[in-house]
Amino acid sequence: MNRILLFSILYLFCLLSGVAQDYKFELTTTVVDESLNPIPDVKIKTKNNKANFRSNSNGVIKLNYSYQDDYYLIFNHVGYINDTLFISKNKAKKWSEKANKVVVFKLKEKTFDEVVITAKKVDTVYGSDLFSIKDYLLLNDNNLLLLTYNKIINKNYELILTDNNQQILSKYTIPDRPEYLYKDYSDAYFMVCKTHIYKITIHQKQIKLTPIPKEDFYGYYQRILDTIQDNYYYSNYSENYPAVDFLVTNRQDSAHKKLISVKDDFMMELYRAQYKYVSGRDKLWAFRKEQETGIDKEIWIGANSFTQDFLYKPIYAPLFVTNDTVVVFDQYKNLIYKFDSDHDLVDSIPYQLRIKGNKEKWEQPIIKDKTTGAIYALYNKGGYNYLKKINLTSGKTKQTLKLSNRYIEQLTIENGHVYYIYRPFESLQKKFLYREKIIE
Numbered sequence: 001m002n003r004i005l006l007f008s009i010l011y012l013f014c015l016l017s018g019v020a021q022d023y024k025f026e027l028t029t030t031v032v033d034e035s036l037n038p039i040p041d042v043k044i045k046t047k048n049n050k051a052n053f054r055s056n057s058n059g060v061i062k063l064n065y066s067y068q069d070d071y072y073l074i075f076n077h078v079g080y081i082n083d084t085l086f087i088s089k090n091k092a093k094k095w096s097e098k099a100n101k102v103v104v105f106k107l108k109e110k111t112f113d114e115v116v117i118t119a120k121k122v123d124t125v126y127g128s129d130l131f132s133i134k135d136y137l138l139l140n141d142n143n144l145l146l147l148t149y150n151k152i153i154n155k156n157y158e159l160i161l162t163d164n165n166q167q168i169l170s171k172y173t174i175p176d177r178p179e180y181l182y183k184d185y186s187d188a189y190f191m192v193c194k195t196h197i198y199k200i201t202i203h204q205k206q207i208k209l210t211p212i213p214k215e216d217f218y219g220y221y222q223r224i225l226d227t228i229q230d231n232y233y234y235s236n237y238s239e240n241y242p243a244v245d246f247l248v249t250n251r252q253d254s255a256h257k258k259l260i261s262v263k264d265d266f267m268m269e270l271y272r273a274q275y276k277y278v279s280g281r282d283k284l285w286a287f288r289k290e291q292e293t294g295i296d297k298e299i300w301i302g303a304n305s306f307t308q309d310f311l312y313k314p315i316y317a318p319l320f321v322t323n324d325t326v327v328v329f330d331q332y333k334n335l336i337y338k339f340d341s342d343h344d345l346v347d348s349i350p351y352q353l354r355i356k357g358n359k360e361k362w363e364q365p366i367i368k369d370k371t372t373g374a375i376y377a378l379y380n381k382g383g384y385n386y387l388k389k390i391n392l393t394s395g396k397t398k399q400t401l402k403l404s405n406r407y408i409e410q411l412t413i414e415n416g417h418v419y420y421i422y423r424p425f426e427s428l429q430k431k432f433l434y435r436e437k438i439i440e
Contacts, residue, residue: 029073033108041054146162231252271299336350353377
């Protein structure tokens with residue numbers, strides 16, 4: 001009797017195992033948007049919440065299942081409409097016969113009615129009939145530092161310190177040909193000229209210029225992007241190379257860690273391909289440089305040759321610190337990477353700045369309001385500039401601010417206001433500094 005019972009149990013177990021085996025298969029799902037671009041970090045769960053998964057950086061997830069009934073996989077992402085993949089019992093059985101199945105699953109973007117707002121009031125921050133403004137810095141004490149020229153551009157340059165009532169506090173005649181003003185991560189001020197670089201100090205309302213070595217400015221002051229306490233975030237950016245590494249170092253122990261690399265794959269392919277078409281003499285030169293420095297000969301040719309081509313575009317991938325979170329924009333993978341203060345990657349969010357149909361052109365750079373921490377993308381259409389605030393949670397933009405004036409220069413954002421230099425078209429007016437309030 002016991003042997004018969006044992007045989008019955010074993011038979012039933014084998015039968016059930018055989019049924020389960022019929023429905024076992026590997027499901028590889030690639031989640032894409034409507035343009036067939038992969039969507040990373042899509043949450044995938046079953047209808048009964050017994051299992052939860054997440055797609056990888058390429059939008060791919062592999063699942064191993066044994067289905068006995070009709071099954072549902074629910075796809076969820078903050079920027080897309082939730083959708084469900086239904087797998088019937090019969091479909092699962094067919095898939096199990098092939099051992100594995102590859103499925104491309106398309107999610108639709110959440111769309112919103114975008115609101116375009118035009119500022120109702122444009123304030124003149126500073127204007128004079130005596131000189132035009134070439135560049136400016138908003139100082140921490142609410143004063144302004146203006147780089148001005150009189151009559152003929154590239155001549156008669158002055159630095160002018162003014163208060164917020166347009167009263168001139170002091171002047172400094174510049175002995176060099178200035179190109180632009182610069183404020184670094186620590187709010188130190190600099191003036192880059194054709195032949196020299198100066199550090200600007202203001203003491204008791206008096207302007208002082210101190211020459212500094214170019215290697216100090218480009219190798220330190222301009223290279224450091226932002227800080228969190230003792231952590232300094234910087235990059236190895238070069239305008240002659242279509243990739244960039246972002247790194248962090250700590251002031252206490254001088255340890256260096258790479259956060260992330262951003263590369264323009266298409267530009268890199270063209271960049272390296274130049275080696276095939278240069279002369280034997282150039283190839284020999286590049287080979288010797290490789291032996292001397294350890295840097296690939298294709299890179300030497302690309303930097304020396306392709307960067308002079310009109311097709312070449314330097315890499316653009318800004319890094320910002322906002323609320324103790326490091327944010328890196330990778331427009332080549334259309335992802336926003338977010339790191340915590342311990343340098344760990346906590347999220348990667350899809351975003352898209354290029355407008356479908358090319359109705360609007362995305363203009364670099366992405367701009368951060370240093371006071372509020374808000375980040376904006378700049379667009380241009382018909383000479384007008386449009387600012388779109390980027391939601392760092394969803395990667396989307398909804399509201400757009402259309403600036404009132406066309407063909408503006410030197411746009412910056414601070415404390416909820418847009419500052420820029422402008423002169424009315426075909427006007428005899430000098431170039432003034434204007435301000436518009438960002439309406440939320």
